[in-house]
Amino acid sequence: MQISENKSKSKRGNEFNETVLLTLKSIKDKGVIDNIDMKKRFPYTEGHGPQFYAPFIVLKENKKVLVFTMTTMRSDRNKEKQWDALGIKNYFKGQISVVVVLPDELSGKELCHHVREKKKIKQKNYFSVIDEICQLSELSKVLRSIVE
Numbered sequence: 466m467q468i469s470e471n472k473s474k475s476k477r478g479n480e481f482n483e484t485v486l487l488t489l490k491s492i493k494d495k496g497v498i499d500n501i502d503m504k505k506r507f508p509y510t511e512g513h514g515p516q517f518y519a520p521f522i523v524l525k526e527n528k529k530v531l532v533f534t535m536t537t538m539r540s541d542r543n544k545e546k547q548w549d550a551l552g553i554k555n556y557f558k559g560q561i562s563v564v565v566v567l568p569d570e571l572s573g574k575e576l577c578h579h580v581r582e583k584k585k586i587k588q589k590n591y592f593s594v595i596d597e598i599c600q601l602s603e604l605s606k607v608l609r610s611i612v613e
Contacts, residue, residue, distance in 0.1 A: 477536050481568055482520060485534050485601065489521060492605045498612060500524040507556045517552035522561070525612035529561040538567055538578040538598070550594040562611045565598045 489501050502522040506515030521532040531553055533546045543565070550563040567579055579598065586593035599607045 474536075478534070481536050482534050484568075485521065485532070485566055485604075488601060488604055489523060489532070492608060493523075495605070497605060497609050498523040498525045498530075507553050509552055509555065517549045517556070519549070519553055523608060523612075525608075528612045529557065530608060530611055531561055531563045532604075533563070533565045533595075535565055535567055537575055538571070538582055540578075540582070543582055543595070547594060554594050562596045563594060564604070564607055564611070565595055566604050567598070567600050569600045569602050571600070 486501075486503070489498070492498055493501060500523070502524070503520065505519045505522055507517045507519065508515055509517070519531050520534060523530045523532060531550060533550070535542055535546065546563075546565055554561055554563065567575075571579060579600070583598045585591050586595050586598065596611070597607050
């Protein structure tokens, strides 16, 4: 049962990554972003082996945005993204923004988790290197606000 469940989750995640890629290509075609780099790995500092994973980095002139995908907004998954985002922000010396994108079709419970995490990252007394959490339908607007 566990193997079948993991395959299903993996398939769902891969399908969502493809959907996000298509959305990013559409956003690029509209001129909001200039380029999309995919599946990049970064070291903690120059000269070290890759440690942090970036599924998508979008570029607009001299601005960079790291885009993570998640199909569920669980705090443990969010902490995984925080770790990679922290390492990548360190690598770019803070000159990169971080966005987590979720599907539009969230269940009631998942939507509550999304709203809670989105509020937490904006609080001054909460440490977060994630700059924005949005649903797929909001991605173009969020990227536009970051790169313009």
